[in-house]
Amino acid sequence: MLVSGVKYALVICGWLCLSVPAWAQYPLGDAWYTNPLGFEPVKLHTANGFLVPALAVGVSLLVSRQDSALVRGPWVYHSVSASYGYKYPYTGVYQLATGFLFPLRRWLSVGVEGIPLYAADDYNRVVGFGVRPLARFYPIASSTFKLYFESGGGLIRFRKEFPAPNTFDSRNGLKGNGITQYGLGAEWYPSDRFGLSVSAFHLHISNGDREGVTRNPSHDSNGVGVGVLIRLGGSPGLGAGK
DSSP states (O other), X not given: OBOHHHHHHHXXXXXXXXXXXXXXXXXXXOOTTTSTTOSTTTOTTTTHHHHHHHHHHHHHHHHSOOOTTOOOOOEEXXXXXXXXXXSTTOOEEXXXXXXXXXXXXXXXXXXXXXXXXXXXXXXXXXXXXXXXXXXXXXXXXXXXXXXXXXXXXXXXXXXEEESOOOSSOOOOOXXXXXXXXXXXXEEEEEETTEEEEEEEEEEEEEOTXXXXXXXXOOEEEEEEEEEEEEEOSSOTTOSTTO
16 A cells, blocks of 8 residues: 555655656666666756655655654665666676665665675776665555665775776776665565565766766666565564564
């Protein structure tokens, strides 16, 4: 069922999505199917990937009532994911994320994750580590199954400059970058203290033109991930899946 509180969270995103036509507003080389929420003015692959959900969370908490039966966690999760760039040199990015989720409503959780990351292609072989705050909105939430939309953004530091120059782009990136990720996922809870998750997402890495566009080649990819969730506290029967 569509939880009424989600309407407040999504009304902002819905207004942004509908306020301007989506065609002809994507970054060069992107299309609606490679970066579904990359059009103006939403642009969730940019810093908006953090700002828009943060605004939606704030408004939602102000206009919705607390659920006294909800155990607020925290939940710890571990996930592994792989994404592949749709622009040359088609970089593969592999992430191992560990994070914490804090349920604020039955239809909303916020969290933060640490991300060891490895990026590889014909020009790049580099390791990085990032931290990413995030929010998950659950339009469908039952005791055993949840469907969610997730968005968040943070910072990542690579051991070498990323991305490196290639045949078609002579620009060289920086060691310090921003990382944003948004997508859809599902959680299944076989018990009140354990869950499994799957997700599909869009990943963007860039430095926001911190030293000018000539030092910001950026990276975009789409991928999938799987994970496990373990509840650290609270009374049995009132977990995040309830």
